[in-house]
Amino acid sequence: EPGGAVTLRQTSDGHAVFVAVSDTGCGISEEAQRHIFDKFYQAEGSRSMEGNGLGLTLVKKILSLCDGTIEVTSQPDLGSKFTVKLPVNCTT
Numbered sequence: 001e002p003g004g005a006v007t008l009r010q011t012s013d014g015h016a017v018f019v020a021v022s023d024t025g026c027g028i029s030e031e032a033q034r035h036i037f038d039k040f041y042q043a044e045g046s047r048s049m050e051g052n053g054l055g056l057t058l059v060k061k062i063l064s065l066c067d068g069t070i071e072v073t074s075q076p077d078l079g080s081k082f083t084v085k086l087p088v089n090c091t092t
Contacts, residue, residue: 001025015088022081028074036072 004024011018028036032043039057060070067087074080 012088017086017088019084019086020081022079024079027076027078028072028080029076033072033074037070
């Protein structure tokens, strides 16, 4: 939305790097959060935009190949936060 914000924060603890991307957007329902990493899933309301529902699926797969993770926290009308954890010593 106009006037919204996106925040990017990176931290590390010596074992992993954490990258958090948060926004002040419309948020994601609990039901959609359960499926957003599923192949071809598009949340209600996102279908008006182009895409085939592979982006977050690919991100999760690439991270898993490096023993990393991605998590989402969100509330409708309060925005979303995606947190990526990537080990410092990726073995792949």
